[in-house]
Amino acid sequence: MTAPTKPLPGSPAPGDPDRTAGTAPGEQLHAPVIAWFDEHARDLPWRRPEAGPWGVMVSEFMLQQTPVSRVLPVYEQWMARWPRPADLAAEPPGEAVRAWGRLGYPRRALRLHGAAVAITERHGGDVPSDHAQLLALPGIGEYTAAAVASFAYGRRHAVLDTNVRRVFARAVTGVQYPPNATTAAERRLARALLPEDEGTAARWAAASMELGALVCTAKNETCHRCPITAQCAWRLAGKPEHDGPPRRGQTYAGTDRQVRGKLLAVLREAHAPVPQAVLDGVWHEPVQRARALDGLVADGLVEPLPDGMYRLPLS
Ligand code: SF4
Numbered sequence: 001m002t003a004p005t006k007p008l009p010g011s012p013a014p015g016d017p018d019r020t021a022g023t024a025p026g027e028q029l030h031a032p033v034i035a036w037f038d039e040h041a042r043d044l045p046w047r048r049p050e051a052g053p054w055g056v057m058v059s060e061f062m063l064q065q066t067p068v069s070r071v072l073p074v075y076e077q078w079m080a081r082w083p084r085p086a087d088l089a090a091e092p093p094g095e096a097v098r099a100w101g102r103l104g105y106p107r108r109a110l111r112l113h114g115a116a117v118a119i120t121e122r123h124g125g126d127v128p129s130d131h132a133q134l135l136a137l138p139g140i141g142e143y144t145a146a147a148v149a150s151f152a153y154g155r156r157h158a159v160l161d162t163n164v165r166r167v168f169a170r171a172v173t174g175v176q177y178p179p180n181a182t183t184a185a186e187r188r189l190a191r192a193l194l195p196e197d198e199g200t201a202a203r204w205a206a207a208s209m210e211l212g213a214l215v216c217t218a219k220n221e222t223c224h225r226c227p228i229t230a231q232c233a234w235r236l237a238g239k240p241e242h243d244g245p246p247r248r249g250q251t252y253a254g255t256d257r258q259v260r261g262k263l264l265a266v267l268r269e270a271h272a273p274v275p276q277a278v279l280d281g282v283w284h285e286p287v288q289r290a291r292a293l294d295g296l297v298a299d300g301l302v303e304p305l306p307d308g309m310y311r312l313p314l315s
Contacts, residue, residue, distance in 0.1 A: 026193035028231050030204055036227035037207030053127035053152035054085055060147045061112045066103045074101050085116040086125040094312025097301055098268045107299055111139025129153040156201035158190035163212025174233030176242040259283045259292035273309035
């Protein structure tokens with residue numbers, strides 16, 4: 001393939017993610033990225049037909065802030081125990097928190113349980129296919145609604161996760177990293193890049209996400225293995241270094257998140273209420289420990305009992 005000397009027609013200039021007018025900027029990207037996906041996509045359990053829409057939804061909740069390798073075993077156990085939304089809905093929310101294990105951000109477990117209850121009550125136990133109905137479920141935001149509608153039902157939606165945002169930032173906008181939080185300009189760009197045909201749009205959503213996960217990674221991107229290396233605006237511009245705001249770190253040690261994780265781990269392992277004194281043993285600093293426990297209670301992840309005992313929520 002002969003490398004063009006300038007970015008795609010209609011591509012925004014470097015540093016100008018809002019400049020999407022002109023010819024459809026994605027047309028030269030769709031075919032190579034989808035062909036690459038057909039050859040290189042990982043065989044993941046939620047991509048198999050037997051996963052069904054519920055499997056897709058569970059995986060999307062788990063994958064939002066956790067890598068695939070950590071999600072895989074928890075996903076398998078979850079689906080074996082709760083193969084349908086109604087199976088999860090029939091159990092207390094605390095069981096979802098327990099089964100969530102160490103995936104982190106455990107409010108996702110409560111939200112998934114809440115969604116399973118609503119699917120059972122409002123939709124006869126079937127995950128809806130319509131984006132608006134998905135969005136109306138508790139705990140489901142724009143991203144998850146679009147991902148489930150697209151991946152499970154082949155609908156045409158812009159599915160904008162971290163990996164996709166990075167691919168678009170580089171290949172189309174010509175910058176190394178997207179903004180820290182998703183912007184309206186990125187959403188417009190993602191919509192502009194969507195193939196018209198519904199089936200192709202769904203393939204494109206999955207394929208561009210996989211490209212970001214496997215090739216156009218945050219560090220050490222492997223452009224020589226990339227199917228759009230000849231069109232990539234950032235590469236063609238000589239890979240200018242990121243000059244936006246500092247990128248958010250993911251510090252964990254010493255944070256309230258770490259303390260919350262330790263408290264929850266004790267409650268997950270115990271199958272009976274746990275006394276305050278046991279929880280006090282997980283962290284040396286009492287103010288931070290109390291703040292973390294209060295936060296868990298406020299989030300509905302932990303239920304305080306009258307006698308100074310704590311447990312995972314039963315309702
Ligand atoms: S050429 Fe490199 S930077 Fe551009 S999209 Fe491909 S992997 Fe990412």
